[in-house]
Amino acid sequence: MVCDSLPQELLDTILDNLHDDYPSLKSCALAARTFVASARIHAFRRVEILPPKDPLSSPNPCQRFHELLTSSPHIASLVQELTIVLVNSETNYDLEGDSLDDRRVPWVMADQTLSLVLPQLDLKRISITEDLQRRWNPGGRYSMNWDSMDRRLRSALMNKFSSPRLEAVHLRGIVVESPRQLLSFFSEAASLKEISLSRFFFSKPDNEHEAWPELQLWRPQLRSLLVYDFQNREFCRYLVNPQIDLTAVKSLSLAVYWTEAGWRERLIQATSAGVxxxxxxxxxxxxxxxxxxxxxxxxxxxxxxxxxxxxxxxxxxxxxxxxxxxxxxxxxxxxxxxxxxxxxxxxxxxxxxxxxxxxxxxxxxxxxxxxxxxxxxxxxxxxxxxxxxxxxxxxxxxxxxxxxxxxxx
Structure with a gap:
């Protein structure tokens, strides 16, 4: 074939320009062996695990991905970014009902394979998101509940959140105990540069006023911070803490209600006005x-x-x-x-x-x-x-x- 006679550097450049075009990457990989290595790098760099359309279906997308990693273990090292979608508009749940049943609990709460998938991946970015209109999720009722999660999955996620390789984390639609617990997820992630937190809920309001401990380090040196929070009106005040270093933040996004004057300004001042x-x-x-x-x-x-x-x-x-x-x-x-x-x-x-x-x-x-x-x-x-x-x-x-x-x- 003609492509077999071309320099590998040129072929790699062609694939680099197709890095986000999965159908073309797949076609190139099928066209010639010389394309396979580069196509595979781009095709598996970002992986999205969608929720099952029917919670009773088997195998679900996560199970299929686990099967792929089992049969082709070399793929795990190619995955740099993982998105876990808790629920989306195609999920066949009873979205309008009032009673809480297993069909409307995010699939990760019952799944047994995600805790097997995560340890195989050395991620730079992890996203856990729910993709539905706000009206379906009052007070975090149908979000992923951290305290009710399987112990093995909690452990696997904590290992990812604290990984020295992790650079970015995006959480949308999660219930945790308190602001302190939420911040503790990332306290050891020294390479973390970007955090995006939205639609999070606290299950124990009595703990909301627990500040980050004075003697406990918080290692991330963030460059980008997004907080989207209309439920926990004063969460940002927990970020204004001498132990939480925000002086490297260059990009700051805030969508919150302010019930106590000055916290937005104090948060900006905590960045040493470097935003x-x-x-x-x-x-x-x-x-x-x-x-x-x-x-x-x-x-x-x-x-x-x-x-x-x-x-x-x-x-x-x-x-x-x-x-x-x-x-x-x-x-x-x-x-x-x-x-x-x-x-x-x-x-x-x-x-x-x-x-x-x-x-x-x-x-x-x-x-x-x-x-x-x-x-x-x-x-x-x-x-x-x-x-x-x-x-x-x-x-x-x-x-x-x-x-x-x-x-x-």
Missing amino acids: EHLRYWSMSATDCNPEIFCPNLRSVHIFSYSIFEFLCIFFKSYPYDTHLECITLEGHGDTPVSGPAELEAVIGPTVARFRSLKLVEIRSTLKRSFAQFAEWAAAVRAALPSLEGRGLLRVTEAPWPHNEAHHWE
């Missing part, structure tokens, strides 16, 4: 404290009902010595372009001092027809001539978020 990319959800512009505008900030993305009020706050309150390159304001619901004269009165005189600014993007997630959106976008541009005239303004229509957790993550 370069900030994303947060806010109900209104009234809780926008200028202290969140840390000096190293290069991009900020706000999801709010008051996007134009936020825009005024930015241009009125942001420090003069700024590296800010991109401002994204995203809103849903009824977001009228109110007070165009007031907008320009604030922004016009101040925009020149944003010397690094390259883009101000207004994203609308309004449920409008195309004609209505076009009219709305024209009104935005007319209200912001100083941004439009400098080529800084972009007005885009964003899809209505099916799942707010996905929207943030």
Whole structure:
């Protein structure tokens, strides 16, 4: 075959460009033996274990993956990223019922093979997620419950969470005992650089105020942190702790309710104001404290009902010595372009001092027809001539978020 005469480096480059195209990787592996090694590396680098469509089906996807590892043990060393989906829209569960039964407990709670799969893998990234609308999961009722999990699976997961090789962890849809227990999962993961936590629930509220022990180390040096939490309103305060070093964090995403003033600002201050990319959800512009505008900030993305009020706050309150390159304001619901004269009165005189600014993007997630959106976008541009005239303004229509957790993550 022609490909047999080509340098292996060229063949590897071809496969590198197809790294996320599984059908093409499969076709290449079947076409010639010289493609097999590179195709296999890319095909098994990321593995996703889906829930069984029917909880009574056998073998389920996890069992089939275990069978593959048993018959081809060399594959285990190729897996770098593992995603475990607890439940999704295709899962054949009784989603609308009120009684709790075995058919609506996440499959991992009854499965015996995941605890056999995990020890074979030396992962860089692990994700455990549930992929359903928020309404199906009030208070974590159908999430994976850590304390009710099989002991062998808990042990296998703890070994992964504390692995010196692990670089990223993503948890969505899990019930744990307390904030302290949640943070303890990763306390020994010295290579961990990225944590994403969303839709987590605490089973013992009495333990919520247990701070991280003063003499116990927390080894991760995070560069990226996401917390999406509308249930445990003050979880972020547990991250503001001298033993939890957040000074390396460059990307911070927060979608929380704030019941105690100042914790968002304290969390940003705990990063030594080193955050370069900030994303947060806010109900209104009234809780926008200028202290969140840390000096190293290069991009900020706000999801709010008051996007134009936020825009005024930015241009009125942001420090003069700024590296800010991109401002994204995203809103849903009824977001009228109110007070165009007031907008320009604030922004016009101040925009020149944003010397690094390259883009101000207004994203609308309004449920409008195309004609209505076009009219709305024209009104935005007319209200912001100083941004439009400098080529800084972009007005885009964003899809209505099916799942707010996905929207943030």
